[in-house]
Amino acid sequence: MKWLQKFATTLEENKDYLTELDAAIGDADHGINMVRGFQKVITQLPSVADKDIGSILKTVSMTLISTVGGASGPLYGTLFLRASTAIAGKQELTEQDMLKMLQAGLEGVIGRGKAQLGDKTMVDALAPAVAAFGQAAQESKLMLEAMQKAVAAAEQGMKETIPMQAKKGRASYLGERSVGHQDPGATSSYLMLKSLLDII
Amino acid sequence: MKWLQKFATTLEENKDYLTELDAAIGDADHGINMVRGFQKVITQLPSVADKDIGSILKTVSMTLISTVGGASGPLYGTLFLRASTAIAGKQELTEQDMLKMLQAGLEGVIGRGKAQLGDKTMVDALAPAVAAFGQAAQESKLMLEAMQKAVAAAEQGMKETIPMQAKKGRASYLGERSVGHQDPGATSSYLMLKSLLDII
Amino acid sequence: MKKLINKPEDFVRESLEGMVAAHPDLIKVNFDPNFVYRADAPIKGKVAIISGGGSGHEPMHTGFVGMGMLDAACPGEVFTSPTPDQMLAAAKAMDGGSGILYIVKNYSGDVMNFEMATELAESEGIRVLNILIDDDVAVKDSLYTQGRRGVGTTVLAEKICGAAAEQGYDLQQIANLCRRVNLNGKSMGVALTSCTVPAKGTPTFELSHQEIEMGIGIHGEPGRERMSIKSANEIAEMLALSIIEDKSYNRTVREWDDNKGEWVDVELIDPAFAKGDRVLAFVNSMGGTPVSELYIIYRKLAEICQKHGLQIVRNLIGAYITSLEMQGCSITLLKLDDEMIRLWDAPVKTPSWRWGI
């Protein structure tokens, strides 16, 4: 899937940026973690190229779970796992499929990580994006436009993490000192959706 | 004795200088060592103020041996020990007494440390100074003038340590890298004689 | 970055290779997925103690694998939680039929990965309990957050639970003991310098020559407060008083209930320290601070404990849970009871900790 290829490249380009964001309020490895995981994903893609989307996402999930580590590993791993189940067997995705997939992924992240909106995590980028996509889909918008709305919402959500005080993840140990910094996980989530938009 | 007081003050003023010299080719403690020893000497002086010069120097020796440590402790300790024996019982020193004292001290240093002229040690300052004093005394020069010659010779000897390659002491481990630096022990020896001259 | 390494991406693997080359009598290593395990495991009938976490805290955990301590340790990338497949593989390999205790430091990554591993292990029929260590008093306002981090008490829990497993305690007993150690242990640390993650290549944070970072964790993450440099006595006092004066601490943690086969929320309360308590005093180097300085901290700590009526009956001084080459130290106080003392004194033989044998 071109999306994963694109996201892997985007992560590579933003590796230092994500790591710097994590250095400010975490432990300076988010970019490194994500790149390690998606580089592995890329090497696995050829072996599942002829499979349905669900199978591909399942492979992505397993790869991420066993190579990323940290907090982002199980979270993105669960995201892709649930997404894969939601669209099992599909070769192409309608707007409704995409919505189901995004919703399932988000639920997976929340179930695993127990973060709420405003906790300064990737949920703050993902949740608004899923909501915006849902809204657009309800208004019968087409894929491109719906995804544009979703990415815009994700970007907005990502930026809104800046003034937040972290309640989950490593940044929460900083208390008030986490205020004023953009969350690395929200940033990588935004980049993930942006990559998806770019290849539509 | 005013000499010791003066030398202690001089060492205090040159503590960082001596330590820097030692940092270049040794272990950065010569100034610290000497100051520690002579500060202790100063606190002991009142208790022997009414004694003869030999007794005073004996006390200095014992104090240095048990407080300076390193290479300079036993060397200066032995220097003062032998010097004290050479002039035991004296209340004032003639030029000949002074010569005997300096010679004995130098022999002590050489006996303990086995250094020869040119090994880049305090011997390179002390030996020429003793020789110059001896020469002057032989020519019946008075104390002040003889000591001026001695100090000039010490200064010259000290400077001549710069191009030498160290054969003794910590600087010898550097091999050729010890060339181009002035020996800290030769420098403190020069300062010791200079202090003596200053109070004559 | 100046380190004794080859390529940053080979740091963990090559360090493990050197370790097993040095101690083939004590440990073995499995690569892909990575875990270090006792050379004589699995031991039939013995509960296996498994821990793990990001690398960069050595000797914890890999250096503590061996008789009387851990059965296996799962090292992640530097400062990055290991993955569930490592933990599952270790559990399978170590299971002697009496179950597995995962000792987990409370970081969202570690917690989530060990949770996934627990679910996977249970689904494969291996009995697993897991106990969180959350002892860092530098972390405040835990009610709605991640809670306190797991730091120094982890080391003490691994020693004490390892001894219990060696002596034939069953899984539930060891889990209870581990929880008790965690509830009675509190820690806090300070950084004088940052550390440098090999893959990043530059210091995680910048401290001027006049600054220290108080209340740091063990991943080079910023601490509670940046302040101007202090004397050893002042630092010892700030750390010790934060620990001794810490109020009793409530939080809800998730533990696996292996009867119900599901996660349950458990409310836990740390008692505060009180006059007359017998304690273990642990002064730990963050990696780059020499033992001579740790003794200067211990000197003051002993004085403070005495003043507060805490009786130090055991101590531990050295580099046990580190942040790469960071300079600084942490203090842990653990309230001891007779059983813990007996287990503390029991023999241990691992690459980095040995006594009694």
Added chain:
Amino acid sequence: MKKLINKPEDFVRESLEGMVAAHPDLIKVNFDPNFVYRADAPIKGKVAIISGGGSGHEPMHTGFVGMGMLDAACPGEVFTSPTPDQMLAAAKAMDGGSGILYIVKNYSGDVMNFEMATELAESEGIRVLNILIDDDVAVKDSLYTQGRRGVGTTVLAEKICGAAAEQGYDLQQIANLCRRVNLNGKSMGVALTSCTVPAKGTPTFELSHQEIEMGIGIHGEPGRERMSIKSANEIAEMLALSIIEDKSYNRTVREWDDNKGEWVDVELIDPAFAKGDRVLAFVNSMGGTPVSELYIIYRKLAEICQKHGLQIVRNLIGAYITSLEMQGCSITLLKLDDEMIRLWDAPVKTPSWRWGI
């Protein structure tokens, strides 16, 4: 300067105070003159092993006082030889009637001070022998100079001779054994960073981010050569090959002849290493390098030893002889024989080294 200290001038004393507060069961401390000694000393009929040197190398020597190792250690100021009155007082206090062995690292200060102490002890009727350790292959051209420095082999000699004394060897036997250990041990070290002497307050030397100092001693003194930074494998290779390829080494040292009651010049020859030798491989942290990096060095060292036909039958990895917080490491190889192996494995119980008990 950022260190966990109070006033620089109190560094040594406060560190000793902390040490004795932490280990009252193992050691006692005498102040003015300073020496650390075994809590159960003097031991009647046992030879006492005493060492000493500048402080800043901890755990050596003070951390090695106890059962199976040193009877006493005399700490000087940081990187400054202790004084004869310390050594004499320690000898008097430790003498169990069977004499004293002074283990002396070959630095002009240490040598001269221990010589004075030897003369004083003999004049007070205590039998003393002293053995120099001069194992640093980084020092060349020794014939007309001070000779090689004493570094890593000191630690191994103290362990082995301490065990021998514990087992009732007599003074001459132990002195011979100590000399044999020294002749068979060779070392070399590298610094990645400088250290800072507390009383000076600034680094002893400046290294850029791209430089390392090869062939350093243990006092922050400059090394043999400054070079651009290298990989761990390259560093391990430079150190190991300097040791393995070192030719047999001749020098004349002064030893006390207690029959004649005078100093005699003794000619000593180090053998070179040869295929088939059994060796102890010691990878030592200079203080600020974590054990994870030491294992990366050990990994390569083991490979090199194998290639050269040297069989590593024992090893030691950790911070044993340090230069304050300096980053870097040293390698020591000691050719072993059966007797040394037996003594190496013997129990030891000191603040910083314990096994078998």
